[in-house]
Amino acid sequence: MLTCDRCDGQMSDGARCSICLKSLDFACSGITEAGYRKLGVRQSNWKCPTCKAGSTSKAGSxxxxxxxxxxxxxxxxxxxxxxxxxxxxxxxxxxxxxxxxxxxRSNNIEIKGVPMKDRENLLEIVTSIGNKIIYPVTRPSINFNFKSHNSGGDKTKPIIVSFLNRYLKEDFVAAARSFNTLRPVDIGLVGTGRIFVNDYLTVQNTLLLSKAKSLAKENDFDYVLVKNTIILVRKNSQSPVISIKKEKNLQKIQ
Incomplete structure (x- = not known):
């Protein structure tokens, strides 16, 4: 005789749970004897009500x-x-x-690569550059100039120059670019690096220009320049000019 693990009653036969391995009489198992017999080989997977409820609870959880x-x-x-x-x-x-x-900043330029020296006169430096690039400037044509705090090195802080109007600024930049290679020695200073004259861009537009140059290089664009503070790119001399004013415009460089 067997003992039911739920009611402790004696039984001659019953159902055995495949999970907890307890034997139950058919009254406690929740399944009829006929129903259990019909399971055949599936009896080995039968679950008692408690284990079945637990499995359902876990699934529900x-x-x-x-x-x-x-x-x-x-x-x-x-x-x-x-x-x-x-x-x-x-x-x-x-x-x-x-x-x-x-x-x-439309009337302003940024001059990079000029070595610092004691008691330097920025107006004289700008005037010397103007004379060298064959675009002389005088004091009345300049609003102000100063050394920028944004610097790539202690010895070459950029010089910011504000011209009286945008046309003077554009002509000065164009003359500097036409000169091609301007060096400190050309204006009476010591140094072997290059002097660059460009539009004075905001930090955001400077970053945009850097991204444009990087993409242009990756996609074999021949020209990247700034004119009147607008970034312009061109695949080659026969291609249309593309304006890069916003971040989304970079998608055009491909």
């Missing part, structure tokens, strides 16, 4: 966890979507701010 994770993801997406308009407004504000800041 796992399903609930998945639902909870899905709800969190949906909440994150919904939150992000609500923030998109504010982010767009912020981007638009920053772009407008950069455009206004760049407009304020």
């Amino acid at each position: 796992g399903f609930s966890e998945k639902i909870e994770k899905l709800e969190k993801r949906v909440h994150t997406i919904e939150t992000a979507q609500k923030e998109i308009p504010a982010l767009k407004d912020r981007i638009k504000y920053l772009e407008d701010f950069n455009d206004k800041n760049q407009w304020l």
